[in-house]
Amino acid sequence: MRSDDPSLKRLKPPKLTLFEQSYLPQILGGLFVTGRHIVNAAVGTGSLTMEYPEVQHQPSANYRGVHRLNKDEQGRVKCVACMLCATACPVHCIDIVGATAPESWTDREKYCQSFVIDELRCIYCGMCEEACPVDAIELTSFYDLTGLSREEMIFDKTKLLSVYDLTKTAEPMKSGIVAPESSHTNELYTTPTMGPVIERQQLV
Amino acid sequence: MATIIIDGQNYDLPEGAKFNAIQAARHFGIEIPYYCWHPALSVVANCRMCEIEVGSKDASGEIKMLPRLTPGCQTPVRDGTVLVTDSVKVLEHRKNIMELLLINHPLDCPVCDQAGECGLQDYSYSHGRAEHRFVEERNVKPRKEVSDLIVLNTDRCIMCTRCVRFTREITGTAELQVMRRGDHGEIAIFPDHPLDNPLAGNVVDLCPVGALLDKDFLHNQRVWFLSKHDTICTGCSTGCNISSEENAGKVWRHKPRHNPYVNDYWICDEGRYGYKSANAPDLLAGSYILDGGDHHGATSDRFFKRLNEDLTHRILDKQSVLAIFSPFLSVEEAFSAASWVKHLTNRNTMALGPVSVLGQDQTYSPDKLTGRSGDTSFLVPRPFTISAEKSPNKAGVSFVINHFQGSNVVSFEDALKLVPSNPIVIVFGGSPNSDWITPEQSAEIRKAERVILFDTTINVLADAADYVAGMATFAEKAGSYVNRDNRLQHFDAALPLRDGVWTLLDILAILRGVGRSPIESRTILAEAAEKILALAKAVGGQVPEFGLNLTGQDALIPDAGFQDDWTMASLAKA
Numbered sequence: 100m101r102s103d104d105p106s107l108k109r110l111k112p113p114k115l116t117l118f119e120q121s122y123l124p125q126i127l128g129g130l131f132v133t134g135r136h137i138v139n140a141a142v143g144t145g146s147l148t149m150e151y152p153e154v155q156h157q158p159s160a161n162y163r164g165v166h167r168l169n170k171d172e173q174g175r176v177k178c179v180a181c182m183l184c185a186t187a188c189p190v191h192c193i194d195i196v197g198a199t200a201p202e203s204w205t206d207r208e209k210y211c212q213s214f215v216i217d218e219l220r221c222i223y224c225g226m227c228e229e230a231c232p233v234d235a236i237e238l239t240s241f242y243d244l245t246g247l248s249r250e251e252m253i254f255d256k257t258k259l260l261s262v263y264d265l266t267k268t269a270e271p272m273k274s275g276i277v278a279p280e281s282s283h284t285n286e287l288y289t290t291p292t293m294g295p296v297i298e299r300q301q302l303v
Numbered sequence: 304m305a306t307i308i309i310d311g312q313n314y315d316l317p318e319g320a321k322f323n324a325i326q327a328a329r330h331f332g333i334e335i336p337y338y339c340w341h342p343a344l345s346v347v348a349n350c351r352m353c354e355i356e357v358g359s360k361d362a363s364g365e366i367k368m369l370p371r372l373t374p375g376c377q378t379p380v381r382d383g384t385v386l387v388t389d390s391v392k393v394l395e396h397r398k399n400i401m402e403l404l405l406i407n408h409p410l411d412c413p414v415c416d417q418a419g420e421c422g423l424q425d426y427s428y429s430h431g432r433a434e435h436r437f438v439e440e441r442n443v444k445p446r447k448e449v450s451d452l453i454v455l456n457t458d459r460c461i462m463c464t465r466c467v468r469f470t471r472e473i474t475g476t477a478e479l480q481v482m483r484r485g486d487h488g489e490i491a492i493f494p495d496h497p498l499d500n501p502l503a504g505n506v507v508d509l510c511p512v513g514a515l516l517d518k519d520f521l522h523n524q525r526v527w528f529l530s531k532h533d534t535i536c537t538g539c540s541t542g543c544n545i546s547s548e549e550n551a552g553k554v555w556r557h558k559p560r561h562n563p564y565v566n567d568y569w570i571c572d573e574g575r576y577g578y579k580s581a582n583a584p585d586l587l588a589g590s591y592i593l594d595g596g597d598h599h600g601a602t603s604d605r606f607f608k609r610l611n612e613d614l615t616h617r618i619l620d621k622q623s624v625l626a627i628f629s630p631f632l633s634v635e636e637a638f639s640a641a642s643w644v645k646h647l648t649n650r651n652t653m654a655l656g657p658v659s660v661l662g663q664d665q666t667y668s669p670d671k672l673t674g675r676s677g678d679t680s681f682l683v684p685r686p687f688t689i690s691a692e693k694s695p696n697k698a699g700v701s702f703v704i705n706h707f708q709g710s711n712v713v714s715f716e717d718a719l720k721l722v723p724s725n726p727i728v729i730v731f732g733g734s735p736n737s738d739w740i741t742p743e744q745s746a747e748i749r750k751a752e753r754v755i756l757f758d759t760t761i762n763v764l765a766d767a768a769d770y771v772a773g774m775a776t777f778a779e780k781a782g783s784y785v786n787r788d789n790r791l792q793h794f795d796a797a798l799p800l801r802d803g804v805w806t807l808l809d810i811l812a813i814l815r816g817v818g819r820s821p822i823e824s825r826t827i828l829a830e831a832a833e834k835i836l837a838l839a840k841a842v843g844g845q846v847p848e849f850g851l852n853l854t855g856q857d858a859l860i861p862d863a864g865f866q867d868d869w870t871m872a873s874l875a876k877a
Contacts, residue, residue: 181413182525197522209414209522232413 158240163223165241167262177235180211184227192220214256239266305382320861323681324375338511339463340376345677348374350463356387401431404461407442417513419526450497457489460514466506471674476500504575520556532797536574537777539690542786543570547797554578562849563860567685580735587773589803623650625725630658630694631733633782635827637703639811640731653704654718665689699785702837719747732758740764773804780806782824792850
């Protein structure tokens with residue numbers, strides 16, 4: 100559109116009165132907000148800081164934290180390796196190797212042999228979750244993700260599936276399906292690389 | 304001059320063109336969608352996607368339109384033909400056809416390998432409707448294997464019968480059939496008669512949907528991750544135009560590119576699966592010097608220095624050189640290599656490396672009648688040959704040797720006999736197969752005092768040579784080949800160079816002490832064209848899209864360049 104396009108609507112800045120031109124009402128308004136916070140903090144009811152980690156932050160329901168890979172009713176990974184998440188990912192932190200599904204999986208022909216997310220490279224934008232056609236990848240409310248090495252922060256399929264097992268009760272799948280308990284996945288919680296996840300489990 | 308009217312605009316048809324409505328419209332940049340029509344196959348008009356309004360303008364200037372829609376693939380265009388491709392009637396009809404074609408479609412694009420290059424996806428996006436009104440149970444057909452390499456997902460099939468027509472009309476083998484009729488129709492093979500002709504892989508490219516898929520590529524990659532590089536197949540001396548598709552440092556598949564003068568729309572399965580040697584894990588990974596009976600890795604600097612010193616010393620001793628040029632070298636590499644050998648010493652003999660010939664040439668020559676089941680009046684049948692000579696550039700390398708030697712090319716067998724009289728043997732390899740040289744031939748060459756080898760694979764000669772330098776494989780280099788019909792064709796590199804090696808052009812530029820790397824193949828070709836009479840047509844290193852006929856004039860093909868692919872981008876390019 101050209102700047103002289105007749106369909107452009109031109110706006111004029113509002114005219115300030117003499118009182119407003121002195122900026123006093125704005126300064127006084129700002130000081131009032133500051134004062135309100137000082138009083139609230141002093142009385143203790145409206146404190147803006149939190150005694151973390153003694154007090155845990157509860158993120159909002161649509162918080163975008165660590166990813167999880169969802170399981171279906173039979174405990175199999177839901178992902179069909181369509182790589183739409185990897186395509187949508189703006190930072191290319193998802194690496195998937197697809198493979199033909201085992202013969203016994205009659206309902207699908209493809210699954211992910213490997214599914215790796217670099218949690219350090221990820222910018223937690225949630226595009227993968229939006230792109231997924233089978234609701235396999237979801238972002239959980241985990242925010243306190245720590246690790247001792249970069250390798251530890253590269254989450255593979257096992258680790259992402261275990262995040263699902265940890266969070267499925269607190270955060271049901273958006274499609275509403277809950278996978279049954281499976282015994283063998285529980286062992287994974289105790290592997291040494293699962294540091295941050297174990298800690299979180301005790302809190303849930 | 305024939306003038307036709309498309310969507311109210313006048314267009315002049317090119318001279319000698321026998322187009323149908325789809326080709327004519329495409330020629331002028333207007334799209335008529337189609338599935339079952341293919342420029343090399345007979346017209347059956349069974350998908351109904353290309354139906355448009357057709358009419359004609361008579362001498363008085365009055366336009367008479369046919370009352371109903373007509374398939375564009377079956378409509379010849381001649382002077383006064385009127386085509387309407389964008390009326391409400393046509394657009395509504397396309398919507399209905401798309402809905403019909405998709406009635407039983409499983410809609411499993413996320414797991415379908417065709418997604419991203421699928422005719423159904425492209426056309427539902429541009430011509431279809433967003434919602435599906437069919438509420439009855441879908442007719443789900445079985446999935447089956449039609450050969451060891453190809454799967455047939457009948458549930459995705461739209462019964463365009465392109466694959467059936469291909470096996471009947473082009474290969475003449477007729478393995479594929481339509482079984483049953485109507486809604487229950489499906490493509491099938493006879494029991495124990497798999498689709499195993501040497502061109503079978505083409506049905507996968509022909510299939511506009513995800514019904515016929517290549518098992519070799521199945522579930523490996525999504526097609527939108529692949530970057531395509533226009534190259535030439537090195538499998539035989541036909542020099543088929545192919546697109547080498549690469550992602551993450553690996554070639555994943557070869558697809559044919561249309562070239563009416565060479566391979567039309569096809570490639571053979573040998574070429575299709577020939578990409579695998581580009582990904583081989585055990586290629587020569589650097590330069591090595593034989594020291595005390597063992598090869599030691601050398602940095603490029605040290606390697607070139609040692610080689611230069613050694614050669615200079617020996618040349619001063621008036622030792623003569625035997626240079627062997629593999630027919631897998633590009634024209635540029637051969638020219639550059641021969642220039643270096645000439646630069647070293649005038650006491651040299653240049654010979655052609657081993658050219659393997661397997662069996663007989665296999666030619667498929669479709670005509671307008673054999674196996675044809677529909678209208679063939681717009682069709683120009685073109686033969687396809689799988690050459691028995693299994694190297695891409697025997698002709699080009701021979702041109703170069705002829706020029707430098709001023710006499711006939713010495714064959715590899717004769718060259719082996721010359722080894723005793725030449726203390727220095729330089730071998731320029733490049734074959735993707737490590738068995739291009741036998742242990743006996745290698746032992747024969749090893750009798751020379753110094754053996755210098757530039758190659759890609761670890762082979763018997765590499766185990767024996769004094770100096771071994773790894774070089775770019777066929778997928779890592781760019782250049783040009785001359786095929787069996789003396790057509791010079793340019794090819795691009797598909798893969799980045801692997802660590803530790805150089806392209807032969809760069810190696811030779813360093814050895815000759817000319818030019819600065821990276822050397823562009825075009826500059827070398829321009830130099831070769833100036834010096835070598837046979838290559839004189841390649842002025843400035845420029846090679847046109849369909850290659851350069853070095854010995855004659857190409858017949859004009861009006862529909863040349865009609866790529867049969869499904870991306871809208873290709874139309875925008877045309």
